Amino acid sequence: MSVHHKAASINTHLIAAMTQAGAVIHYLTIRGVSVKSVILHNCKLVIRIEHHPLCEQLLKQGQADYITVGKNAQGGFKQGAFMKGGCKVIWSTSLH
Numbered sequence: 001m002s003v004h005h006k007a008a009s010i011n012t013h014l015i016a017a018m019t020q021a022g023a024v025i026h027y028l029t030i031r032g033v034s035v036k037s038v039i040l041h042n043c044k045l046v047i048r049i050e051h052h053p054l055c056e057q058l059l060k061q062g063q064a065d066y067i068t069v070g071k072n073a074q075g076g077f078k079q080g081a082f083m084k085g086g087c088k089v090i091w092s093t094s095l096h
Contacts, residue, residue: 013043021045024085028054045087051080055091058082066093 021038024047028035034050049055058064064082067090071077078093 014040017043017045020086021047024087024089027084028089047087047089049089049091051091051093055080 017040025035028049031054033052033054036048036050039046039048055064059080064080066078067081068076069079079090080093081088081090
């Protein structure tokens with residue numbers, strides 16, 4: 001594969017990922033959820049949001065979960081997470 005074709009292929013994947021992110025951000029926006037950031041690494045999307053009642057609703061329905069992401073003397077740092085439209089959506093449990 002030539003360098004040009006490889007770049008075009010990567011760009012095509014990035015465009016598809018951004019389209020996915022746009023759809024998920026729209027879904028969150030119409031529900032009143034504030035999006036803080038979008039991270040794209042190796043064409044995998046992570047959308048960070050403000051804590052919102054939707055988070056609690058999804059947790060109760062079993063559609064979201066808590067993930068331990070670090071520890072200090074007081075215990076573990078958790079973040080909530082769920083998948084939507086091929087994107088991982090996360091929120092902090094300590095900074096809301």
